[in-house]
Amino acid sequence: MENNRPLRWLGKQLFNREDPAAFFDPLLASVDPMLVRQYVPAKVTAIVDETADTKTFVLKPAARWTGFEAGQHVNICIEIDGVRLNRTFSLSSSPKQWLQHGTVTLTIKRLPGGKVTNWMHDHLEVGSTLGLADAFGDFLAPEQPEPLLFIAGGSGVTPVLSLLETLAADEYRAPVTLLYFVRTQADVIGAEKLHALRQRWPALTLHVVATDVGETPEYLNDGHLDAVPGIGARRCYLCGPKGLMDLANDLLHQRSIHEDRIHCTFFSASQAALPSDDLGGEVQFERSGVKVESEGDANLLDIAEAAQLSPQYGCRMGICHQCSCKKTSGTVINRLTGKASGPGEESIQLCVSVPQGPVNIDL
Numbered sequence: 001m002e003n004n005r006p007l008r009w010l011g012k013q014l015f016n017r018e019d020p021a022a023f024f025d026p027l028l029a030s031v032d033p034m035l036v037r038q039y040v041p042a043k044v045t046a047i048v049d050e051t052a053d054t055k056t057f058v059l060k061p062a063a064r065w066t067g068f069e070a071g072q073h074v075n076i077c078i079e080i081d082g083v084r085l086n087r088t089f090s091l092s093s094s095p096k097q098w099l100q101h102g103t104v105t106l107t108i109k110r111l112p113g114g115k116v117t118n119w120m121h122d123h124l125e126v127g128s129t130l131g132l133a134d135a136f137g138d139f140l141a142p143e144q145p146e147p148l149l150f151i152a153g154g155s156g157v158t159p160v161l162s163l164l165e166t167l168a169a170d171e172y173r174a175p176v177t178l179l180y181f182v183r184t185q186a187d188v189i190g191a192e193k194l195h196a197l198r199q200r201w202p203a204l205t206l207h208v209v210a211t212d213v214g215e216t217p218e219y220l221n222d223g224h225l226d227a228v229p230g231i232g233a234r235r236c237y238l239c240g241p242k243g244l245m246d247l248a249n250d251l252l253h254q255r256s257i258h259e260d261r262i263h264c265t266f267f268s269a270s271q272a273a274l275p276s277d278d279l280g281g282e283v284q285f286e287r288s289g290v291k292v293e294s295e296g297d298a299n300l301l302d303i304a305e306a307a308q309l310s311p312q313y314g315c316r317m318g319i320c321h322q323c324s325c326k327k328t329s330g331t332v333i334n335r336l337t338g339k340a341s342g343p344g345e346e347s348i349q350l351c352v353s354v355p356q357g358p359v360n361i362d363l
């Protein structure tokens, strides 16, 4: 009987857990990180310097990774000083590369004070392993060929690189223009790839605008848009800093380009102006039996974590929907849009939802 103890203990670990992977992963990781089941491990196979502060990491995910569409994002999981951290990045390679060679790329710029991006630049090496979740996002190429305009700023070009590579491989024939805003020519990300695309794909017009070289900065203006032939009929894709995105949205709307034809994706949290006086309130996390008072513009993800809860999250900026939760009652303000929710039951994203009065959450 005594001899069966280890087996009984192992059986309990396996069958009494909602997620057996959480138990076995550390053991498997110590044998071979590529065996871990909780996320899909991806090995770094190469690291390429793009600019002074941007690198491309070439990853080889385990074969069970489900792949992606051009323009999508992915959450990664990385362990820094024994703590697992999640972040969201765009994939900069084409799905074809994944299908043919089993590799994908993430092109990542150092963010000032950014824990993960700086760690990746300073410590991630060829042969290291990180976790990759399923890809997501709807910044996708149109199903039928039509004229396209991409407006990108800085590292916002990364999903655009994936899209352009894919369109070129499909011999997309409708005109495609990329207006790419960088501080100086030395800040162009994917310069070689863009140059090669322009050489081999006649549909592409590339216009790089270095904003900081003249006496006064050159931002997106009507002159840039006037130079895009048939701009009124273009489907538009915007990715870059909030200032560029807002400006591009305004200028395109002034040209009566319908909202449905303007696709935006963010690479940093954009924030709408929030009302300053009536934010915060009592938050009840129902399933956890936790009730806390919140103040000011704290979002529900931060509030939950401050109350020692561990809700699921990914990007922490309203993109990945991993933090989606049911609100059963109360009003929240969406940080991205500044809009108030209804008072009743609905799904919300914890990371961008700020209570406005008492709120009940199914967590």
Ligand code: FES
Pocket: 312, 313, 314, 315, 316, 317, 318, 319, 320, 321, 322, 323, 324, 349, 350, 351, 352
């Ligand atoms: S954590 Fe990604 S949307 Fe909230």
